[in-house]
Amino acid sequence: MKQTDNPADENGRTGERRANRGDTPLTETVREYALTLFDAVGFTTPAAPGHAAFVDAWLEAGYHGEMSYLKTRKRLRGGPLNSQKLLGKARSVIVVAQSYDFGPLTPAERGEYKESDSSLSPRSTGVRGQAGAGGGQGQIARYARGADYHQVMWEKLNTLRDWLAEEFPGTVSRGYTDSGPIRERELAARAGLGWQGKHTNLISLKLGNFFFLGALLTSLKLEPDPPFDKHHCGTCTRCIAACPTGAIVAPMTLDARRCISYLTIELHGSIPEELRPLMGDHIFGCDDCLAACPWNDKAQAASEQKLYGGEGRVDLVALLALLATDEAFEARFAGSPILRTGRTGLRRNVCVALGNVGSPEAIPALETVAQTDPSEMVREHAHWALTRLCVRP
Ligand code: SF4
Ligand code: SF4
Incomplete structure (x- = not known):
């Protein structure tokens, strides 16, 4: 130069x-x-x-x-x-x-549960999630917690x-x-x-x-670094296997329409019914493919504390109730990327998660949403969740 x-x-x-x-x-x-x-x-x-x-x-x-x-x-x-x-x-x-990356993945982030944690462990249902106390717990993607x-x-x-x-x-x-x-x-x-x-x-x-x-x-002229020209994935396919919805349709090819990050954040309307059962406890984004990658094992820990937001587990019934108004939603998630999905989108997502991992304790809260939410789309998702909970043994 x-x-x-x-x-x-x-x-x-x-x-x-x-x-x-x-x-x-x-x-x-x-x-x-x-x-x-x-x-x-x-x-x-x-x-x-x-x-x-x-x-x-x-x-x-x-x-x-x-x-x-x-x-x-x-x-x-x-x-x-x-x-x-x-x-x-x-x-x-x-x-x-x-x-x-603020440290090792939690068992919930790895999709691992003990049988005693929940009757809805992945081993028994094939779907990640955890009922837990109070009606069910949801998961927020790592990037969106801080x-x-x-x-x-x-x-x-x-x-x-x-x-x-x-x-x-x-x-x-x-x-x-x-x-x-x-x-x-x-x-x-x-x-x-x-x-x-x-x-x-x-x-x-x-x-x-x-x-x-x-x-x-x-506008400053700087010396370019050499491109990274090696591909270190080799024969590994862990991320593809970890994707619950089959959204990685080929190596390096994502069908966003099946991706939980898209479904919970970018999609404004109704979530396709055939995909809802596959979404498990995710209510905003999804880390499953990233969490599966072995290159995280020796990663340097994050240095920017503003991005830290804990383990990302939320009480689904409490959140469902809080999402009754736009004001409450905006106050609760001020300064968070979760604002992006809007009250309606987040309540829709919580309904789907409850349909997948909720316990009977969640039924009264879902019934209220099914009857009173101003959005027809949210009411339909609440009905879907109720149907799932009521038919589940
Ligand atoms: S973010 Fe989740 S749904 Fe999307 S490709 Fe990765 S594992 Fe699949
Ligand atoms: S899990 Fe990581 S290393 Fe393995 S194929 Fe996926 S991106 Fe590559």
């Missing part, structure tokens, strides 16, 4: 002059600072990611379901990343990863953006995290952070697979 590629400020100082402290090259200075904010960092060019044909075929197959914004993003992705739509002067992409990751990542990306502008005058940057026409996973692999596992998520040798990705497009 020619350091003179970088812009000069109004005093004629270039990034090189301000950044090259001692013998540290500019790219390593940026990496050093970015690693004070994130758990892993890599650099790549703003060239468009590859695999366009794969994405086209995936969309063509309808695997995206109702997520029509993915088609819009695809249109926006038409050219290289440094289009005017994103950041006209982009010459590098800083790809960052933030772990949310603060909204969008906010956490944006704050950090903005901190990095501001630092770059201060250290390298004239630099402009813009951050993305699951928020624009950016395929972070492909960029991350190209920036050397890891490989795309058969469950479709990125796997890092350092972080396992419980982490968020972000990308900062910047």
